[in-house]
Amino acid sequence: MKNKNQYKEINFCSLLSQGQVYPCKSRGRNGVGKICKLISFLFLIAILILPLLFHGCSSSVIIYSDLNREKGLFEIKRVGVLPFVNESEKRQAGEIVTNTFNTILFKSDIFQIEEKGNIEKFLISEKVKSVQMMDMEQLKKLGMRLKIDAVFIGVVEEFTGGDWGGRLTTPVVVIRVKLIDIRSGKILWMVRHKKSGDDYITVFGFGRVRSISALTKRVVSEIIETIK
């Protein structure tokens, strides 16, 4: 029996070595044994690495930044965060993301931030129906009245999943934000970021983010990191 197994191995390796008979396990003079081991090793590495290469592929962050060049010229010190526009199916998504954005931006200490209430008071007094319809004249008025240099305008494109009514689904958050210099009207920085709860899985399913609020905090933090 032992000889039969050895015969099979020799047969396989002899195909590789073009007719020369050298068992795989022996230290063949032509290195066939080493080739077999190398191929097996590479195959094993490929199986282990391939899933890792595609891990996190559902996320995407697209950034445009002119901050480094413009900062020196315009010196952005005080900013305002306009209420995020909600394009998702979840009704309060805009408010949730606005609050999270304000909090994390405040913690980052990059800019001084105008109070949310003052921004909202201005929008009501100017009868602004949608922040996406604000022209430069209104933005300049906002800047003069609240003494801010730039304003964040954002949109929540998607806000789904998490734990709603006992049903657990993978949360997905997609946000796009831009920073506009009020004096020049130029877009200084712009980001579109998409993440799902599965994007944070490391190995064996650990790291998955299950709650939409935890995911929102992570996404907003990652967005704000791109400003620095």
Place this chain on the structure above:
Amino acid sequence: MIPLFGFLVVHSGCGTSPKQYIRTNVNFQYIKKVAVLPLNNLTDDKYAGEKLKSMIVMNILESGVFEVAEDGEVNKVVVDVFREMGFREGELVALDIEGIKRISEKLGVQAIFIGSVESYGQNRGGGSQYAVVSLSLRLVESNSGLTLWRGFHSQKGSSLMRSIFGIEQKGEIELSNEVVKKVFATFFGKY
């Protein structure tokens, strides 16, 4: 085995290339600032136009070729001009040279991008579901209304390689970024 693998590799990269038209004998250097008008949304996704528009603005800014008029300003001016021309909200409007001139004057731009999103969402085919994004875009000169450049591209999120290896298909967001980049590659010359 190698010819089959080679076939798969080649086929996975195959797809339609962007279609483009560019007017010859035009000096684009006089165009400093452009506006991107709200896209005509021919899809079922209510916000597809806005999503693609933001990608277009980002790509133009990244290229550094033109300045871009701010979105809010563009939206307000478009509404104001249409109102002046007697159109009501929600009415389908064909933008003529007069409208283009008025909008460009108010925004201080030398050319405007006009386009439509023809597909944005999930399609079914061959027993599977995949995302598809199609964008048509043109650059129109403000004074004459001449089309200086025109591009079109459509891309789907599935491919043979992805199906075989069970790799997650591309979603609408990733696709829209690729479609916009490829459309602009025909204009800005990068790929």
